[in-house]
Amino acid sequence: MKAAVVNGPGATPVYADFEAPAAADGYALIDVNAAALSHVTRAKAAGTHYSSSGAFPFVAGIDGVGRRDDGTRVYFFAPKAPFGSLAQRTLAPAANCVPLPDALDASVAAAIAIPGMSSWAALVERAKFVAGETVLVNGATGASGQLAVQIAKHLGAAKVIATGRHAETLAALETLGADCVIPLDQDERALSRAFEPHLRDGVDVVLDYLWGSSARTLLVGAATHLPEGHPLRFVQIGSIGGGTLELPAAVLRASAIALLGSGIGSVPLDRLLNAVREVLHAALPAGLRIDTRTVPLADVGAHWDDTGSRARTVFTVAG
Template sequence: MKAAVISRAGETPVFADFNAPQPGEGESLITVTAAAMSHLAKGRAAGTHYSASGRYPLVVGIDGVGRLQDGRRVYFVLPRAPFGSMAEHTVVQATQCIALPDELDDVTAAALANPGMSSWAALKERARLKPGETVLINGATGTSGRLAVQIAKHLGAGKVIATGRDAEALQALRALGADVTIPLVDDQREMEAAFSQQFADGVDVVLDYLWGTSAERLLIAAAKLGQDAVPIRFVQIGSLSGADIALPGAVLRSSAIELMGSGIGSIALDRLFEAVRQMLHAAVPIGLKIAVTPVPLADVERAWSADDSRKRTVFTIAAR
């Protein structure tokens, strides 16, 4: 079969032949139609993500959309290594397939699943958002962040605060449901002052896609309010701005901050799958918006490094 293949860590995938998978006990064979590029897929392919197997060669991709042998259309996640989603066929545990609603097309479903799940699971499983609460989304101008704004509103947030460096993209978030936008500027004092104003008004949940300097300033701004602050559930999802931060212990001792993560390992897989199912079935009724660039899988080598944070690259696979 044809697939996007990596032979060693750090390589760009190439469109090549790979042995077709055979399903084992409890597994489903899937004819893949669409698979999206994601930071998680790239990290696992490169061997840098904490959940990567580190075994090569492999087919890249952690999730996608396809058809079971009986013709049913499903979203699937975490194929059995070394098989990935960016191939004509793959195999996954039958329990890791989710039936798709008829009104949601393959490419959109593949594009939405991973970034939409990140905020849906974080808000429902980790933060346990309550109706009317205020949510601050740090790093809201990327694909995941833009969906997080929409999903937070749908799940009942009374106020959504969005941060980001891209001024144009940040302004556009108001049309998606952001009530307040905060530009992430180089002046750390200015950035912290903007955060402090919002924490003074009350922030219940922070979804952090960035980590790095902006996360430091957020945590410090929240802590400086001391006993005047409402308890804050700070949910760490991504680290686009850096893998580490310098966090004084006093930040946690002097505040009502609950610091937690959301992702593979911090939420049971069955709960992650349920979050994806709920989000995909809600996508059309609530009008989730995501920009997509469909690309034939044969062009994977060119498109792998040209991924645009404002649009979701989805590789399409023609059935043969």
């Protein structure tokens, strides 16, 4: 079969022949239709991800969409090494296969599965979101943040506030469910003033994809301006704004802020897969969408390092 084969640490995958997987107990053989390119997929290929085994060659890709031998369309996660999702055929744990709605396009499903799961799990599993609450998405211009805005509105948020640095994407979020947007490209004092009226009205859940300085400004502002005793669940999901922040202890003593994290480790795998299932079944009724570009798997080498585009790259696989 043809696949995106990684021959050494840091090597760009090459479109080449690789031995096809054989049936195994507890696993499903899958003819792959589409698979998204993710940060984890790149890190595993580079040998820098904590789950990297150091064994080569292997097929890149951690998840995708395809058909089982019985014809069932599924999303699948964590193929059995050395197989991956960027191939014509793969082998994934049967328990990690989620049936797809018939009308949902394979490329759309592949694009939204992981970023949508991130948002859904953070809201439902960690924040225990209740319809009618106010949600602030800090870092809403990435794929996960964009979907978080849409999912929060779909689940019944009374108000959704979105922050971000990419002006065009931030403005577009107002057509996707954001009731108001706050640019992050302003100094700390101005940003604090921008947060203040929303905090005074009462924010119930923060989904934070950034950490770093914007999260600190938001937490300090929440301790100062939230109504007395108002519980805020602050869910930390990503850290592209910085891996650490310095937070005054009084912020937590003087408020009802609960700091939570969401991801593998804080949410069991079966619940993460349930979040994927919920996202995929909500995709059409909620009109979930993010910018996506599809590329034939045969062109994987030319597009592996395309990080300048804000669109999520999805490789499509020919039979």
